[in-house]
Amino acid sequence: MITAILRRAGAGVLVLWAAATAAYLALLAAPGSTVDAIIGDGADTPGIRAQITSEWHLDRPAVVQYLDFLWRAAHGDLGRSYLLQRPVSDVIGSQLLPTVKLAAAAAVFGVLLALVLALVARRLTSTFGLVLVSTPPFLIGIVLLSVFSFRLGWFPVSGDRGFAALVLPAITMGLPIAGTLAQVLRDGLDRALDEPFAVTARARGLRESAVLTRHALKHALLPAVTMLGWSFGVLIGGTVIIEQVFGRPGLGQVTVQAVNASDLPVVLAVVILAAAVFVVINTVTDLAYLLIDPRLRRS
Amino acid sequence: MITLEDLRVTFHLPRRTVEAVRGVSFTIEPGERVAIVGESGSGKSVTARSLVGLAGPGARVDATTLEIDGRDARRFAPRDWRHLRGGFAGLILQDALVSLDPLRTVGAEIAEVLRIHSSKTRFERTKEALRLLEEVHVPEPERRAGQYPHQLSGGLRQRALIASALAGGPKLLIADEPTTALDATVQAQILKLLAERRETLLLISHDLAVVSTLADRVLVMKDGRLVESGATRKLLSGADHPYTRQLIAAASGRRRGTTSEPGPVVIEATGLRKVYGDRAVVRDVGVTIRRGEIVGLVGESGSGKTTVAQLLFGLVEPTSGQVRFEGQRFSGVPERARRPLRRRLQFIAQDPLSAFDPRWTVRRIVAEALPRGEPVAPVLERVGLGEEVLDRYPRQLSGGQRQRVAIARAIAPRPSLIICDEPVSALDVSVQAQVLDLLAEIRERDGTALLFISHDLGVVRDLADRVLVMHDGQVVEGGTSKSVFEQPQHEYTRQLLAAVPTLEVSA
Numbered sequence: 001m002i003t004a005i006l007r008r009a010g011a012g013v014l015v016l017w018a019a020a021t022a023a024y025l026a027l028l029a030a031p032g033s034t035v036d037a038i039i040g041d042g043a044d045t046p047g048i049r050a051q052i053t054s055e056w057h058l059d060r061p062a063v064v065q066y067l068d069f070l071w072r073a074a075h076g077d078l079g080r081s082y083l084l085q086r087p088v089s090d091v092i093g094s095q096l097l098p099t100v101k102l103a104a105a106a107a108v109f110g111v112l113l114a115l116v117l118a119l120v121a122r123r124l125t126s127t128f129g130l131v132l133v134s135t136p137p138f139l140i141g142i143v144l145l146s147v148f149s150f151r152l153g154w155f156p157v158s159g160d161r162g163f164a165a166l167v168l169p170a171i172t173m174g175l176p177i178a179g180t181l182a183q184v185l186r187d188g189l190d191r192a193l194d195e196p197f198a199v200t201a202r203a204r205g206l207r208e209s210a211v212l213t214r215h216a217l218k219h220a221l222l223p224a225v226t227m228l229g230w231s232f233g234v235l236i237g238g239t240v241i242i243e244q245v246f247g248r249p250g251l252g253q254v255t256v257q258a259v260n261a262s263d264l265p266v267v268l269a270v271v272i273l274a275a276a277v278f279v280v281i282n283t284v285t286d287l288a289y290l291l292i293d294p295r296l297r298r299s
Numbered sequence: 300m301i302t303l304e305d306l307r308v309t310f311h312l313p314r315r316t317v318e319a320v321r322g323v324s325f326t327i328e329p330g331e332r333v334a335i336v337g338e339s340g341s342g343k344s345v346t347a348r349s350l351v352g353l354a355g356p357g358a359r360v361d362a363t364t365l366e367i368d369g370r371d372a373r374r375f376a377p378r379d380w381r382h383l384r385g386g387f388a389g390l391i392l393q394d395a396l397v398s399l400d401p402l403r404t405v406g407a408e409i410a411e412v413l414r415i416h417s418s419k420t421r422f423e424r425t426k427e428a429l430r431l432l433e434e435v436h437v438p439e440p441e442r443r444a445g446q447y448p449h450q451l452s453g454g455l456r457q458r459a460l461i462a463s464a465l466a467g468g469p470k471l472l473i474a475d476e477p478t479t480a481l482d483a484t485v486q487a488q489i490l491k492l493l494a495e496r497r498e499t500l501l502l503i504s505h506d507l508a509v510v511s512t513l514a515d516r517v518l519v520m521k522d523g524r525l526v527e528s529g530a531t532r533k534l535l536s537g538a539d540h541p542y543t544r545q546l547i548a549a550a551s552g553r554r555r556g557t558t559s560e561p562g563p564v565v566i567e568a569t570g571l572r573k574v575y576g577d578r579a580v581v582r583d584v585g586v587t588i589r590r591g592e593i594v595g596l597v598g599e600s601g602s603g604k605t606t607v608a609q610l611l612f613g614l615v616e617p618t619s620g621q622v623r624f625e626g627q628r629f630s631g632v633p634e635r636a637r638r639p640l641r642r643r644l645q646f647i648a649q650d651p652l653s654a655f656d657p658r659w660t661v662r663r664i665v666a667e668a669l670p671r672g673e674p675v676a677p678v679l680e681r682v683g684l685g686e687e688v689l690d691r692y693p694r695q696l697s698g699g700q701r702q703r704v705a706i707a708r709a710i711a712p713r714p715s716l717i718i719c720d721e722p723v724s725a726l727d728v729s730v731q732a733q734v735l736d737l738l739a740e741i742r743e744r745d746g747t748a749l750l751f752i753s754h755d756l757g758v759v760r761d762l763a764d765r766v767l768v769m770h771d772g773q774v775v776e777g778g779t780s781k782s783v784f785e786q787p788q789h790e791y792t793r794q795l796l797a798a799v800p801t802l803e804v805s806a
Contacts, residue, residue: 205385205416
């Protein structure tokens, strides 16, 4: 058990390192020098350039800079933003909450809708799911905005004030999740209902609804959990577009800004954060598997 | 207790209509033990399940009389059926590994019945579940109740499944192939447990021998119709219908082929030992098979017989000991050295459906095993298949046809030895008999040696010249088929033989 946990943690660190390194190399290869990025629109003289170079240690060899970055990152110091001249952890920290709030709300909405679709409206699931999956989220967002915000005025058009502002973006992001998840759940339920244990359960006098919820659902959850883990990871990335559409603060906005301005430390931090989210989600998914299926637990 | 008249069950599937049961009539009196016997597709399971309203999705059930527990079940609402299931009738299916929910503890599965059919509290239900486990002779019920089906042995699982069927205090037990997935000794224990019960029993089986130990009365079904019925003893001694006689003949077995003079040694394994982790699954096993010889390897699941097959086939390297095939080293050498010999050593699996590429036609499957350009039809003819199957896919063949294709593929490169791992276990008895005849014929005509692995002692007795009995990774007894089956020396062999239900045909 302990070795399994250690192995998993080791693999997680490896993934984080690989993600950070890949992003570092990609940004190094991007056009434009770091000094340009730091100067931005400010005064540009040889003196200032020299000062920046020595202050940010840009005169050191690339390998040393890379190792220095790794060393600091390992100690939790992600550096300072070139653009905002503030510690990266501040920049990201202030924007993290709105994004997590949005992703979590979307996930909860998606899961609930998927469960309702798969368990109650079983016949509708495949058509409905197909429509949801094949519609781009931003389009759903724009339609929702124009109907419920501009025409009906039920929800605010932009910003992140209160629960009302969360409703439309969460629905926008949650609908495609509900679509795929409902399909996966329904497939799983159908397969479970074909198994002999479902016949046994019915032969005990169980209602069809109880066979579904008490027996088949747990079996259907296995593939659904994998699916959900994957979509939650995609959600974090998906917020970029949705935050633009709904004018919400969040990581998406920060990332777009940082990439445009070649703000290396911020981009790197976002990449590492995204990798960390995937590692955590994968671990949670695996643990959920153990929780659901006793056959996977080693005695 | 149950009166059926002209029961018809029709399945309306998207593209076709299947008449599974075509006019079956019978009655079951309280306290009777009735068996329905037939092969797969005979409609025996559907008939039994119709009695609890579980004929299956898309099924249409008609009958002029369908009286269950004194009530007309033709007008039953879903509610009435639910009340009946578990309460009046308990259903026991084959293989509890899949018939009990694998994600729930067996205790929870048993208690679930009580939740529906009694007003007991949670605490009382747990206690009752333990009592039921005890009633079906499960040792340490407290520990077992908290375990999942996969943590129990096949026998304990099946007992737990029976306990869950008994939980609602049913008057009728419907057991659908309750011992089919089990080893002989475990099967004997489960049959004994069922024989202890006082409930009215409806037993569904393809195995006449199993049925003869339990049932007072036997109904024989074929193609959705009842072809014969009568008291068990009377039916076995004088069956009228040719199909019943065929079933009896298949179940009582007969000697196939003759033992010819043993030829040169084909494969020789000495001191085979295989250790996985700290468990020795095969311990000091020696096997010698000569040309034209059929050697049976018997043992229960977990005895190590499949590992022996893998060692002989060169799929697994022995931890110690060696295998020589046609005089050349076959173990401890790189696969490259084995490859030229591979054509001479073939394998037939239990379920050919999973051993064939589902997207290949029969023609392609067999042609692959033949030298380039050689025609496929003559090989198929040798296994009794016509040209009409050439362009079919494995799924479009019957179980017997598929196994014939597997045999065709195995004999195509003219091997000196074929290893058969439970080659007829998945087949109906009458088809089984045909495939066994074919194997005996191939041995006689081509002089091909066979290693025949099976847990079915009856089949091995009919076919093999010599028998090796495996237990706990060791060969505990070996000798000619006659001597092992008639004068078993080892205690385990005796147990194994005693456990096999036999058909006593007085005629």
